[in-house]
Amino acid sequence: MKKLINDPFDAVEEMVEGFCAAHGDLIRRVGRRSIARLDAPIQGKVGLVIGGGSGHLPLYTGYVGRGAADAAVIGNIFASPPAKPILEATLAANGGAGVVYVYGNYAGDVMNFDRAAGLAAQQGIRVMTVRGTDDVASAPPAEAGKRRGIAGAFLVLKAAAAAAEQRRDLDGVVAIAERANANTRSMGVALSSCTVPANGKPTFTLGEGEMEIGLGIHGEPGMRRGLIEPADLIVEEMVETILGDLDYSGSEVAVLVNGLGATPYEELYIIYRRVSQILAARRIPIRHRFVGEYATSLEMTGASVSLLRLDSELSACLAAPADCPMFKQH
Amino acid sequence: MKKLINDPFDAVEEMVEGFCAAHGDLIRRVGRRSIARLDAPIQGKVGLVIGGGSGHLPLYTGYVGRGAADAAVIGNIFASPPAKPILEATLAANGGAGVVYVYGNYAGDVMNFDRAAGLAAQQGIRVMTVRGTDDVASAPPAEAGKRRGIAGAFLVLKAAAAAAEQRRDLDGVVAIAERANANTRSMGVALSSCTVPANGKPTFTLGEGEMEIGLGIHGEPGMRRGLIEPADLIVEEMVETILGDLDYSGSEVAVLVNGLGATPYEELYIIYRRVSQILAARRIPIRHRFVGEYATSLEMTGASVSLLRLDSELSACLAAPADCPMFKQH
Numbered sequence: 001m002k003k004l005i006n007d008p009f010d011a012v013e014e015m016v017e018g019f020c021a022a023h024g025d026l027i028r029r030v031g032r033r034s035i036a037r038l039d040a041p042i043q044g045k046v047g048l049v050i051g052g053g054s055g056h057l058p059l060y061t062g063y064v065g066r067g068a069a070d071a072a073v074i075g076n077i078f079a080s081p082p083a084k085p086i087l088e089a090t091l092a093a094n095g096g097a098g099v100v101y102v103y104g105n106y107a108g109d110v111m112n113f114d115r116a117a118g119l120a121a122q123q124g125i126r127v128m129t130v131r132g133t134d135d136v137a138s139a140p141p142a143e144a145g146k147r148r149g150i151a152g153a154f155l156v157l158k159a160a161a162a163a164a165e166q167r168r169d170l171d172g173v174v175a176i177a178e179r180a181n182a183n184t185r186s187m188g189v190a191l192s193s194c195t196v197p198a199n200g201k202p203t204f205t206l207g208e209g210e211m212e213i214g215l216g217i218h219g220e221p222g223m224r225r226g227l228i229e230p231a232d233l234i235v236e237e238m239v240e241t242i243l244g245d246l247d248y249s250g251s252e253v254a255v256l257v258n259g260l261g262a263t264p265y266e267e268l269y270i271i272y273r274r275v276s277q278i279l280a281a282r283r284i285p286i287r288h289r290f291v292g293e294y295a296t297s298l299e300m301t302g303a304s305v306s307l308l309r310l311d312s313e314l315s316a317c318l319a320a321p322a323d324c325p326m327f328k329q330h
Numbered sequence: 331m332k333k334l335i336n337d338p339f340d341a342v343e344e345m346v347e348g349f350c351a352a353h354g355d356l357i358r359r360v361g362r363r364s365i366a367r368l369d370a371p372i373q374g375k376v377g378l379v380i381g382g383g384s385g386h387l388p389l390y391t392g393y394v395g396r397g398a399a400d401a402a403v404i405g406n407i408f409a410s411p412p413a414k415p416i417l418e419a420t421l422a423a424n425g426g427a428g429v430v431y432v433y434g435n436y437a438g439d440v441m442n443f444d445r446a447a448g449l450a451a452q453q454g455i456r457v458m459t460v461r462g463t464d465d466v467a468s469a470p471p472a473e474a475g476k477r478r479g480i481a482g483a484f485l486v487l488k489a490a491a492a493a494a495e496q497r498r499d500l501d502g503v504v505a506i507a508e509r510a511n512a513n514t515r516s517m518g519v520a521l522s523s524c525t526v527p528a529n530g531k532p533t534f535t536l537g538e539g540e541m542e543i544g545l546g547i548h549g550e551p552g553m554r555r556g557l558i559e560p561a562d563l564i565v566e567e568m569v570e571t572i573l574g575d576l577d578y579s580g581s582e583v584a585v586l587v588n589g590l591g592a593t594p595y596e597e598l599y600i601i602y603r604r605v606s607q608i609l610a611a612r613r614i615p616i617r618h619r620f621v622g623e624y625a626t627s628l629e630m631t632g633a634s635v636s637l638l639r640l641d642s643e644l645s646a647c648l649a650a651p652a653d654c655p656m657f658k659q660h
Contacts, residue, residue: 002522002539002541002631003561003597004519004561004564004593004597004601004633005600006561006600007560014599014600014603015596015597015599015603017603018600018601018603018604018621019599021602021603022599022602022606054596057595057596062595077596189334191332191333192332211332230335230336230337231336261592261594262591262592263334264387264628265388265392265656266341266342266384266385266407267333267335269344269345269352269387270335270336270341270344270345271334271348272348273344273347273348274348276348276351276352292656296594298596299592299631301629302334303334326595326622329658330653330660
């Protein structure tokens with residue numbers, strides 16, 4: 001295990017300490033595993049709480065700040081945070097207009113966030129939830145509600161955050177977040193595994209020259225394994241699967257090309273090139289594009305492509321400025 | 331070789347195409363291997379041209395825009411760009427107030443940028459050069475001029491860009507860039523190699539459980555090899571070497587913790603934590619901090635730490651806003 005860490009069981013604590021030391025101008029720690037933007041809670045604004053397991057930076061911890069979330073909850077590596085820090089984050093984010101939770105659709109997260117929502121309700125805080133379900137590889141269309149959330153969660157939380165900054169009410173923010181999620185599809189490819197520090201061994205193994213299409217960000221099984229193909233072919237398979245799952249014709253889209261950790265930015269731009277060619281041939285205009293590392297899986301090699309079918313409101317939400325530790329937009 | 335590319339010999343061309351397709355709102359292509367910010371040349375402003383081999387994104391191609399460079403030159407992977415694209419970038423950046431080149435101190439780059447400067451002079455453009463020499467591991471203090479440039483080049487070009495935006499004259503911009511470079515020291519550690527696509531094999535090999543301290547960003551030899559140590563010990567060795575090379579006492583500093591490609595952001599924050607502890611114990615205040623991937627080596631595993639000894643002018647330059655494809659600051 002080649003990692004720049006100390007005791008593997010201290011990794012998350014030390015990461016949080018370093019993160020808070022680096023970004024004290026934007027965020028503050030509000031609990032052992034929760035942070036909030038400096039000016040939270042903001043009276044009259046819907047509070048946005050995001051979170052999940054660690055190991056996916058910038059997701060979620062990096063997206064707290066103006067134009068982003070009010071608070072984030074930090075689980076252990078690839079493990080849901082318990083209800084207690086979620087409740088701490090909820091209290092830190094609550095400005096009296098209700099709180100919305102945005103997180104990926106994983107059983108542990110669903111259980112713990114729901115539990116925290118119940119505890120918050122006992123304190124008179126109205127909480128609503130939007131779960132990211134963008135990974136088309138994780139369940140067939142008929143069971144779309146069972147799908148996992150991957151990098152598309154960034155687009156959902158970005159839209160929700162902008163709606164909250166506009167002082168929409170709780171129902172309005174939830175409507176934007178739900179529409180962003182309902183119109184987002186993602187698909188990933190992995191070329192190698194990552195290693196959870198406390199495990200010390202790769203989460204899965206892929207043979208020399210082998211890739212897995214549709215693999216989840218914690219190593220959940222994908223759609224198929226095969227020999228690594230040229231990037232253009234891999235991108236075609238991913239984008240065609242996405243376009244086959246949702247009708248994007250007649251709409252502008254936002255494109256997110258996301259690196260899983262070890263894949264160089266140079267390769268992400270090679271992927272974006274092919275995505276843009278495919279969409280141009282389909283006459284689907286690209287309105288917003290994000291190329292970089294937005295939701296990683298530690299040092300996994302691979303990438304994902306997400307497409308969000310835009311309407312004018314969602315487009316304005318994605319374009320709105322943001323200033324948080326790991327995402328800035330003018 | 332597990333990469334998301336097509337023909338390895340097309341990788342740079344396809345990367346440039348994808349980059350320009352993604353960032354056409356900020357930059358334009360001005361040659362086969364050169365790009366410029368959309369509004370360049372800016373009359374009366376010193377033009378800043380940066381560049382070098384590919385494989386280091388965001389360095390240099392990602393740093394073209396407002397508050398950053400006017401133009402960048404793009405070499406093949408880990409190979410200097412020839413004089414022709416450097417001249418193209420120079421012409422695109424020239425607003426009549428002279429042009430400054432900022433790049434890392436590598437023999438190929440020195441030869442080609444000097445040649446381009448001569449060609450530009452024949453066209454009446456005054457060009458001055460500042461070479462990044464921040465890597466303390468690459469030569470002893472007595473031969474500091476021979477040192478290589480690594481991630482500290484980001485701090486140098488950021489300062490130079492801000493000075494040029496302030497409409498300082500050519501000598502003034504060069505003075506800021508030289509002072510930034512003279513006050514920056516960096517040191518890196520690698521845990522694994524990267525593979526240049528056209529080579530198909532790792533540039534070097536490190537044994538299981540082995541690391542190399544002071545390794546260069548193209549795999550140049552470092553100061554020592556040894557078994558991987560806890561992150562805190564590695565950071566102590568790097569920071570103590572830097573602090574032993576330049577007297578930072580009595581000054582504020584900027585800290586740059588840079589990932590080389592495959593190292594998770596979580597680990598970069600663990601590194602930042604220890605850097606901030608060491609500097610606090612030495613009573614060296616941290617004024618600016620940058621934690622992320624600023625100068626990579628494809629998918630190399632490892633990180634570097636850079637410290638810039640600030641004065642008030644350099645501090646203001648680093649704090650100035652920037653809006654380019656791969657770095658944004660409010």
